[in-house]
Ligand SMILES: Nc1ncnc2c1ncn2[C@@H]1O[C@H](COP(=O)(O)OP(=O)(O)O)[C@@H](O)[C@H]1O
């Protein structure tokens with residue numbers, strides 16, 4: 024009999040959603056889900072519920088604003104296209120009523136794709152069809168950032184990967200991964216320059232200030248350690264890519 | 279006096295009548311002398327012309343003004359101002375022309391707005407169900423066969439890509455101006471796209487230019503996807519610089535495409551083997567070319583001794599074209 028059929032429900036859940044930190048250590052966080060597609064909303068509620076969130080669903084922008092006035096929530100997941108109002112307007116009005124972080128669901132190719140981050144005040148956005156795990160990672164990231172206090176640096180999110188520069192932690196699917204602080208600095212330098220080729224010299228310059236632990240090791244060794252921590256398959260890296268004769272590039276589009 | 283021709287006719291008639299009256303008055307002082315004769319022949323015709331001219335001047339001037347305004351509106355519409363309309367004055371032919379122009383312009387504006395709205399919504403409408411499917415796959419959890427799940431994920435990605443291509447094709451036609459203009463590191467982009475495949479070899483030099491990163495990614499992805507699906511391993515990607523032009527080459531080792539087929543490769547919906555199992559809408563290469571041109575470059579096919587090559591040239595210091 025294959026081993027995985029004997030897993031307990033809790034184990035299955037952990038596999039699917041990562042560690043259920045929120046259910047164990049604090050009260051379930053309340054998520055206001057504003058989505059007009061009833062079936063998607065139902066499934067999202069089930070999924071987020073399974074990950075330990077309490078989900079309240081409304082299908083209209085006006086209802087969302089009412090609901091928010093009636094009872095506070097910890098975060099809002101907001102669809103960009105609603106039958107009664109533009110999601111952008113909802114977001115703007117929401118901002119005046121509450122400081123709960125907003126995760127906006129858009130569709131790739133929307134012109135709004137690009138404006139969203141810039142002007143709307145949504146804390147993050149995710150194009151449909153999103154990978155459910157990425158939604159979770161981003162939701163947790165915006166909640167955590169809110170918890171850390173607003174002054175801290177925003178975490179960098181790349182797909183299911185989250186780099187929290189303020190807390191100096193690294194997570195995949197919400198599960199923390201350990202690397203040394205030098206490696207963390209290296210990763211931040213790479214991630215802050217995602218989509219650009221960085222030569223080894225440039226990288227060394229970028230992390231110069233860091234305490235030189237293990238100075239005998241080359242950049243390549245550190246990179247392979249980081250890869251072991253963040254790549255799904257370290258033999259075929261998709262996040263930190265070697266460019267022959269040029270250096271490394273941190274991928275901009277990740278899963 | 280509603281019609282233009284009756285107005286002209288009446289004006290002419292009026293001026294002729296005025297002229298005839300003047301002529302009759304002049305006849306009375308005709309004493310048969312040469313002087314009067316000369317005066318007659320030198321004055322009659324210019325006076326006739328002057329009379330007609332003076333009588334019709336306000337009419338033609340007004341007419342010309344209205345036609346000019348109409349012309350301006352047509353020009354504005356042609357230049358892309360879809361809200362251009364002309365004021366309709368009176369009930370003559372010009373007024374009717376203005377009315378039909380306004381009707382046509384209104385219809386064009388409606389159609390374009392509808393088209394834009396369709397494009398804006400289509401992405402969302404098509405991707406919401408796709409998001410549902412993706413969630414459903416995730417919700418199946420451990421109970422489902424991992425292989426089948428991976429297959430489903432692949433199908434979803436393929437559908438997503440197809441939606442992207444179809445919407446992009448109509449968007450590039452409908453929207454002239456580029457959405458984004460950012461600095462793009464072409465080598466980094468190529469490295470990232472090549473890393474999606476197991477054994478694609480990349481050789482290249484740094485090349486940075488401004489452009490739409492999403493479109494340039496799509497360009498590379500389409501070429502790589504084609505090499506993978508229609509060509510044969512090994513696949514090589516080269517990024518070179520020749521002066522102020524970057525050249526991206528995607529080469530594979532499949533059998534060379536015959537000339538008569540190669541001529542059609544970049545046409546929308548063209549597929550060499552439409553009945554084959556390899557799916558695709560045939561939009562990939564036409565998008566590659568459209569994207570290259572939008573960035574001031576070009577896309578070509580080239581047969582080599584080793585196999586097939588697709589070459590994209592992109593000027594490095596030219597701003598994104600807006601046409
Ligand atoms: N690398 C290649 N090797 C052989 N044939 C190719 C290659 N790339 C494209 N083609 C041919 O050109 C056609 C058009 O390509 P494309 O526009 O990308 O459409 P699609 O990939 O959807 O069929 C393909 O159907 C294929 O027959």
Ligand SMILES: [Mg+2]
Pocket residue numbers: 500503504558561562563
């Ligand atoms: Mg193709």
